[in-house]
Amino acid sequence: MGYVSESADGDLQVDGEIVAERPGGVQPIQAVQKAVAVLNLFTSQEPELTLGTIAERLDMSRATAHRYLITLRATNLLAYETARGVYTLGVKTLDYAAVVHDSAKFASAFVRRTEPVLRRLSEETNHTAVASVWNGDCPVLVRTGIPVQRMVVIATMPMYSCLPVFDSAQGRIFLAFSADARRTHASDPRLRELEPELELARRDQFVRHDVAEDGGTTTMAVPVLVDDTLVGVIATLAFKTTMQGPDRLLARKALTRAAADLSTRIRTDTT
Structure with a gap:
């Protein structure tokens, strides 16, 4: 690669030529992505994995997988038990767990507990139900409940998709109840324009947002609060004609009852 620099507009340049980047950010570093993919294989259900399993699941050769494993061991992100030939998460990950524990415990319980609540909500309303959490700059879809009776349902975005902050019911709930969300978008003039609606959202603990496209849809969202702390948002999606x-x-x-139920479950888990 030649001389790398950044233009006045923030574009990446190599030897004076602007390099095309993916929408919304810089080019991802492939080696980092693969290393993260290795770490993501370890779960509470599978805390130990062999070299062969890791290579197979990531469609790598054993030699390539081994190079990543050696690097991750060197940084204490992975540990290796020689006697049994298995890898586990390393001691460094305990530091990360300690950092995120307090801030993430509610969000973790929300994601873990929300699926049966959404399923029941979908059965009760006969509409698609979804749940989202705040990921730092936008709401992210984390769970979905699909109604079993309807022949035609609204297709939701792929799991872990980023939802619009200002143009979605979920985004407006986060803007209304999350100081983090407001700080992140404090410089956006739309925040000031939406303030009357956000005040109503705080008062009613409810937002409805209609979209003319896609056949005309209505999203209704409510906050899930634990001791006045916003931990997530649940919503129903429906065609306006229904x-x-x-x-x-x-x-x-039904949404309000589901949010109260979910709040109780989360409080029980975290206390």
């Missing part, structure tokens, strides 16, 4: 006044009221009540 959401008349009484239907909206029933769905809103």
Whole structure:
């Protein structure tokens, strides 16, 4: 690679030529992505993995996988038990766990507990139900409940997709209840423009957002609060033609009950 620099507009340049980047950010570093993929294989269900298993699951040769494992061992992110030939997460990961424990315990419980609540919410309302958490700059879809009775349902975004901050019911709930979300987008003039709606959202603990595209959809969202701390948002998605006044009221009540149920489950888990 030649001389690398950054233009006044923030574009990456190599030998004076602008390098195309992926939308929304810099080019990902492939080696880092693969190293993270290795770490992501370790779960509470599978805390120990062999070289062969890791190579197979990541579609790598054993030699390539071994190079990543050696590097991760050198940084104490992985440990190796010679007698049994298995890898486990290393002691360095304990430092990361300590850092995120306090801030992530509610979010972790929210993700873990939300699936049965969403499933019941979908069965009760006959609409798609979703849950999202804040990832630092936008809401991220983490769980979905699909109604079993409807022949046609709204196709949700792929799991872990970033949702619009200002143009979604979920995003507006985060802006209304999360100081972190407001700080992140404090320089955006839309935040000031939305303040009257955000004040209503705080008062009612509810947001409805209609979208004309995609056949006309309605999203209704409510916060999941634990001791006045926002831990996530649950919402229902429906076609506007199926959401008349009484239907909206029933769905809103069902959402409120689901959020209260989820809040109780999370509080029990974290205390």
